[in-house]
Amino acid sequence: MQSTYRKLAxxxxxxxxxxxxxxxxxxxxxxxPITIIVPFSPGGGVDTMGRLLAExxxxxxxxxxxxxxxxxxxxxxxxQTVARAAADGYTIMLGSAGETAINAYVYKDKMNYKPEDLxxxxxxxxxxxxxxxxxxxxxxxxxxxxxxxxxxxxxxTYASSGVGNPQHLNGELLGILADVxxxxxxxxxxxxxxxxxxxxxxxxTFVSYAAALPFIETGKVKALAVTSKExxxxxxxxxxxxxxxxxxxxxxxxxxxxxxxKGTPAPIVDALNKAIGESLQDPSLKERLxxxxxxxxxxxxxxxAEFVKEESQQYKTIVEKAGIVAE
Numbered sequence: 001m002q003s004t005y006r007k008l009a010x011x012x013x014x015x016x017x018x019x020x021x022x023x024x025x026x027x028x029x030x031x032x033p034i035t036i037i038v039p040f041s042p043g044g045g046v047d048t049m050g051r052l053l054a055e056x057x058x059x060x061x062x063x064x065x066x067x068x069x070x071x072x073x074x075x076x077x078x079x080q081t082v083a084r085a086a087a088d089g090y091t092i093m094l095g096s097a098g099e100t101a102i103n104a105y106v107y108k109d110k111m112n113y114k115p116e117d118l119x120x121x122x123x124x125x126x127x128x129x130x131x132x133x134x135x136x137x138x139x140x141x142x143x144x145x146x147x148x149x150x151x152x153x154x155x156x157t158y159a160s161s162g163v164g165n166p167q168h169l170n171g172e173l174l175g176i177l178a179d180v181x182x183x184x185x186x187x188x189x190x191x192x193x194x195x196x197x198x199x200x201x202x203x204x205t206f207v208s209y210a211a212a213l214p215f216i217e218t219g220k221v222k223a224l225a226v227t228s229k230e231x232x233x234x235x236x237x238x239x240x241x242x243x244x245x246x247x248x249x250x251x252x253x254x255x256x257x258x259x260x261x262k263g264t265p266a267p268i269v270d271a272l273n274k275a276i277g278e279s280l281q282d283p284s285l286k287e288r289l290x291x292x293x294x295x296x297x298x299x300x301x302x303x304x305a306e307f308v309k310e311e312s313q314q315y316k317t318i319v320e321k322a323g324i325v326a327e
Contacts, residue, residue, distance in 0.1 A: 029089055029268050033064040036258075037093045039078025041071040045127075045208060045292055049256055050094040052288055053124060056279035074162060074326075075099035076111060079259075083117035087263035089272060092121065095259050098165050101312035105319040106164030106326045115312070118259040120305040121269055122276040125294030128228035128253040129170050129206040131241060132221045134197040137204060142225050142244040145204070149180040157183045159193035159205040163326050166254040169315060170206040170227050172322040177247050197221055208254075209235055209293035228253050234290050252314070256294075257304060273301045 034057070038050040047069060054065040070078035079099040085091035095118070104115050131142070137156075139145040149156045160167035163186050175182050185202050187193040190211040196202045198220035206227060215221045225241040226232050229251035241250040258276055260269060277298045279285060286296055299307060318324075 029271055030061055030063045032090060033066055034061070034089070035066045035068050035091050037078045037082050037091065038067055038069050039071060039075035039093065039095060039099055040069065042069050045210060046094065046096060046256060048292060049124065049289065049294070052285055053094065053258075053276070053279060056282050056285050057275055060275045060278050074103060074107070074164070076103060076107070076113070079118065080113045082259065082261055083113040085261050087261040087265075089260060089264055089268035091261065092272065093118070093259045094124065094256060096166075096256050097254055097311060097315065100257075100259060101308055102164055102166070102169070102315045102319070104312075105316050106324055108325075110326070117262045119262055119264055119269060119301075120308050121258040121260050121301055122273045123255060123257040123297055123299045123304045123307060124276065124280065125289050125292075125296050126228070126253045126255045127208055127292070127294050128226045128232055129167055130209050130212050130226055130235070130238065130293075131170070131174075131204065131206055131224045132194070132197055132212050132215070133204045133224055134200050134202070134221055136200040139224065141239070142241055142247065145224060146174075146178045146180060146244070146247075149178070149182055153181045154183065156180070156204070157185050157202045159185045159187050159197060159202045161189055161193065161207075162186050164319070164324055166252065167206040168324070169318050169322075170252055172318050172324065173250060173252050174241065174247075176318065176321055177250055194221065210291065211293075227251070228295075232293075232295060234293060234295075252318075255311070257308070269301050273304075 036050050036054055038047050040046045050067045054067050057065045070081050075098050079095060082091055082093040100115055100118060103111060133139060139148055158171045168184060171182060171184060190207045193205045194215050197205050198215055216223050223238050225239050228240055229242055230240050242248050280296050280298055289296060
């Protein structure tokens with residue numbers, strides 16, 4: 001009995017020590033450089049966003065912040081690296097909806113980590129896609145596009161950057177809500193799909209505004225609508241799909257946020273969240289993220305966790321209704 005009491009007392013003292021030490025951990029953090037894992041290739045939109053954020057965090061945290069690219073497996077290689085890293089706040093990830101809220105439903109048992117292995121720290125930006133059509137489609141708005149698709153069931157094609165990513169889900173959601181059948185054509189990147197839409201090889205695509213802008217400005221493609229619930233600040237003249245009668249519930253944007261390994265102490269998560277929020281309020285960073293087609297939305301870590309949970313449920317519903325399964 002005395003041995004049991006001693007063990008209980010030791011456990012309580014340890015817990016008390018952990019609680020008492022938590023503020024001290026947050027106050028001293030960070031004591032060495034932080035690495036931001038970007039699970040995509042250098043030079044892309046996510047990489048650019050990661051480097052812009054790192055630049056501001058260096059100033060806010062007064063510590064070196066390194067960006068390391070770990071592309072592969074639809075972002076899952078980088079996410080797995082962070083999920084298995086030490087839970088001390090020194091290895092974090094700038095991740096997208098794909099590897100944190102979609103892939104679990106598309107790849108299922110093929111993933112080497114679980115979404116819950118990553119702790120939501122802070123939303124960085126929402127990035128609505130733009131619905132683009134090429135010269136092969138004669139439509140002046142989304143309603144006319146839907147009418148065209150209904151008149152040509154199973155013949156209208158749309159491109160995306162791969163199976164199960166937000167662009168793919170944009171097309172599936174449109175098909176579900178409008179009750180039309182379209183053919184998905186996956187690509188490996190935005191440049192190829194935009195070139196083929198402009199050339200008339202594919203009818204339409206969903207891409208970021210930043211990627212589509214050069215094609216829009218030259219008149220090679222036409223932007224019909226954005227995929228966010230409402231019009232965006234960076235392209236106010238482009239209507240939202242939700243403005244179309246019968247599609248009022250349409251809303252699906254990609255987004256990017258910072259995640260840490262499961263078990264990262266709450267004080268460190270909160271310290272990172274505060275530093276990222278301060279960085280995102282910098283006018284120059286705001287301007288550059290908007291130029292990338294992003295919309296900044298500052299959240300607490302708890303709000304971001306709820307956001308990820310809600311978004312994940314929406315993605316799950318679309319994936320299941322569309323029967324999406326990665327090879």
